[in-house]
Amino acid sequence: MRVGVDVGGTKVLGVLIDEAAGGAPVVLGRIRLDSLPGAAGVTGQVVAAVQGLCSSAGVPVHQLSGVGVGIPGVVDPDRGTVSHAVNLGLVETIDLGGILAAELGVPVRLENDLNAAAVGAAALLGLARRDLVLLALGTGMAAGLLLDGRLRRGAGGAAGEIGHVTYRADGPLCACGQRGCLESFASGRALEAAWLGRPADAAERREGPAPAKVVAAAQDGEPWAVAVHETFVDAVATAVRVLVLTCDPEHVVLGGGVAGLGEALLGPVREALVRQTEDSPFLRSLRIPERLALVPPGSEPAAVGAALAVPHPEHQEVLWRS
Amino acid sequence: MRVGVDVGGTKVLGVLIDEAAGGAPVVLGRIRLDSLPGAAGVTGQVVAAVQGLCSSAGVPVHQLSGVGVGIPGVVDPDRGTVSHAVNLGLVETIDLGGILAAELGVPVRLENDLNAAAVGAAALLGLARRDLVLLALGTGMAAGLLLDGRLRRGAGGAAGEIGHVTYRADGPLCACGQRGCLESFASGRALEAAWLGRPADAAERREGPAPAKVVAAAQDGEPWAVAVHETFVDAVATAVRVLVLTCDPEHVVLGGGVAGLGEALLGPVREALVRQTEDSPFLRSLRIPERLALVPPGSEPAAVGAALAVPHPEHQEVLWRS
Numbered sequence: 001m002r003v004g005v006d007v008g009g010t011k012v013l014g015v016l017i018d019e020a021a022g023g024a025p026v027v028l029g030r031i032r033l034d035s036l037p038g039a040a041g042v043t044g045q046v047v048a049a050v051q052g053l054c055s056s057a058g059v060p061v062h063q064l065s066g067v068g069v070g071i072p073g074v075v076d077p078d079r080g081t082v083s084h085a086v087n088l089g090l091v092e093t094i095d096l097g098g099i100l101a102a103e104l105g106v107p108v109r110l111e112n113d114l115n116a117a118a119v120g121a122a123a124l125l126g127l128a129r130r131d132l133v134l135l136a137l138g139t140g141m142a143a144g145l146l147l148d149g150r151l152r153r154g155a156g157g158a159a160g161e162i163g164h165v166t167y168r169a170d171g172p173l174c175a176c177g178q179r180g181c182l183e184s185f186a187s188g189r190a191l192e193a194a195w196l197g198r199p200a201d202a203a204e205r206r207e208g209p210a211p212a213k214v215v216a217a218a219q220d221g222e223p224w225a226v227a228v229h230e231t232f233v234d235a236v237a238t239a240v241r242v243l244v245l246t247c248d249p250e251h252v253v254l255g256g257g258v259a260g261l262g263e264a265l266l267g268p269v270r271e272a273l274v275r276q277t278e279d280s281p282f283l284r285s286l287r288i289p290e291r292l293a294l295v296p297p298g299s300e301p302a303a304v305g306a307a308l309a310v311p312h313p314e315h316q317e318v319l320w321r322s
Numbered sequence: 323m324r325v326g327v328d329v330g331g332t333k334v335l336g337v338l339i340d341e342a343a344g345g346a347p348v349v350l351g352r353i354r355l356d357s358l359p360g361a362a363g364v365t366g367q368v369v370a371a372v373q374g375l376c377s378s379a380g381v382p383v384h385q386l387s388g389v390g391v392g393i394p395g396v397v398d399p400d401r402g403t404v405s406h407a408v409n410l411g412l413v414e415t416i417d418l419g420g421i422l423a424a425e426l427g428v429p430v431r432l433e434n435d436l437n438a439a440a441v442g443a444a445a446l447l448g449l450a451r452r453d454l455v456l457l458a459l460g461t462g463m464a465a466g467l468l469l470d471g472r473l474r475r476g477a478g479g480a481a482g483e484i485g486h487v488t489y490r491a492d493g494p495l496c497a498c499g500q501r502g503c504l505e506s507f508a509s510g511r512a513l514e515a516a517w518l519g520r521p522a523d524a525a526e527r528r529e530g531p532a533p534a535k536v537v538a539a540a541q542d543g544e545p546w547a548v549a550v551h552e553t554f555v556d557a558v559a560t561a562v563r564v565l566v567l568t569c570d571p572e573h574v575v576l577g578g579g580v581a582g583l584g585e586a587l588l589g590p591v592r593e594a595l596v597r598q599t600e601d602s603p604f605l606r607s608l609r610i611p612e613r614l615a616l617v618p619p620g621s622e623p624a625a626v627g628a629a630l631a632v633p634h635p636e637h638q639e640v641l642w643r644s
Contacts, residue, residue, distance in 0.1 A: 177604060178604075
């Protein structure tokens with residue numbers, strides 16, 4: 001057995017998974033903790049997640065074949081270091097892999113969270129060809145690239161930074177300093193801002209997170225929400241189109257918190273892709289709408305992918321590497 | 323010795339190169355023939371190029387370790403087939419590799435011309451890390467991706483089709499059926515069209531191909547040319563920026579016919595990238611202008627790269643593959 005942990009800005013999500021190679025990974029247990037900031041906070045919560053999962057399953061920690069950790073920021077998997085994880089309060093480079101391995105007494109492997117999610121999504125969806133882009137619509141928008149079965153990490157820490165491709169040059173100022181970035185229109189933060197800025201006479205009765213509220217208001221035909229939703233969907237579809245016209249992945253899998261919308265996200269984005277490509281025989285030939293998929297609802301792709309990144313105890317190689 | 327042949331819509335370019343692995347490839351001879359359409363035309367001109375090079379160097383064809391052919395269209399290097407090479411009059415799938423091997427009596431390897439150019443550019447520039455996008459500004463705009471030392475061919479024949487990313491949604495109709503594609507503003511065809519559509523009072527005295535004429539007119543301050551040139555440069559810089567924010571290559575190398583402009587292309591595009599990134603600390607941190615390079619002037623990257631794709635006679639592996 002092995003554990004995968006997805007360390008996010010608000011929550012730490014752990015899964016205990018079965019060792020068996022091949023086939024879809026079997027999740028034996030799940031845990032969710034609040035995130036705590038800084039090196040001590042991150043380390044402590046990962047350790048707590050591992051101990052909680054093992055305790056709950058009656059498995060001693062030292063019997064795990066390893067622990068994989070998916071974490072935002074610039075990760076060097078070979079050295080086990082992470083830096084620039086600003087949302088976690090980790091600005092300096094820290095040897096998180098080494099610290100965790102010493103505390104837990106088992107092998108620990110670090111991976112960027114989006115890369116881990118791409119690996120996890122391929123496994124959870126049982127894709128025959130591990131060639132996909134995981135387009136994460138979370139607080140922001142970014143992608144993990146698993147191309148020809150290998151993670152494309154990039155030369156300068158920018159691989160998959162599709163959220164900062166310009167969508168409308170006259171759009172709002174992005175935190176990155178540019179104007180009109182895709183993620184200013186197509187992200188959890190964008191929908192949250194639209195919900196907070198809704199007209200005074202907007203219906204107030206809805207429950208759930210901001211994306212669900214905006215979608216519900218759009219479905220009810222409230223004009224402000226219809227406009228926000230149309231732009232949101234068009235921007236997501238644009239991101240998909242740009243990813244296909246550059247990296248040409250077999251699959252584009254929508255993930256991140258906003259993907260919790262499920263079919264209410266997938267359906268409209270697919271329709272927008274049909275609209276965006278129908279006038280072009282060339283784009284039609286690329287069958288972009290058919291490449292679109294969703295991470296399985298309620299699944300933990302980043303935690304599962306992180307677990308899969310741990311070398312297998314018998315054949316001593318990373319399960320998902322070619 | 324080996325031969326590489328770059329089959330284009332107007333010309334067939336061959337190089338005879340030295341076998342020595344490691345270091346920059348040494349070009350011992352060059353040949354240029356007009357293209358002829360259809361399977362018979364393409365086959366005949368490749369054979370003629372190989373025979374011409376060998377005859378000129380006093381080397382029997384059967385002593386070549388192999389011939390590499392870079393060709394537009396959808397290429398299956400393992401099967402030696404090519405299809406959809408519309409500009410060459412090859413619509414059906416043909417076993418060009420098999421036909422040529424039978425005619426020449428030596429191993430033949432086919433590669434997509436942009437992929438071959440990416441491999442050739444890495445070799446000609448002597449890049450320590452073979453991680454680059456070759457952004458070809460030819461008749462159209464498209465890219466070859468050599469990422470982590472491996473060609474990224476893509477799942478559906480769309481890898482590197484950056485020329486069909488939208489630049490201005492209200493722009494002119496592209497041959498692909500979309501409006502305002504990057505290549506409608508940043509390609510040889512775009513500059514040719516601008517030159518043909520120049521105002522009646524534009525200066526007529528200039529020599530050379532359309533891109534050079536437009537640049538010269540812009541340098542002379544002719545307003546129509548200044549406007550065309552500014553948009554052209556901005557669109558090339560946009561393509562570079564999108565490639566970095568998706569694939570994150572260590573280098574973006576400008577190639578294709580328009581790259582014959584040399585520093586008159588590289589300088590303005592680099593300046594545009596500085597302008598496009600200076601307001602964003604994030605983009606500045608990616609050092610995009612520093613990633614930019616030009617194929618060596620007068621070199622034949624696609625022909626050289628095709629030659630390098632032929633398996634080495636001794637260690638029997640493709641020289642540039644990891």
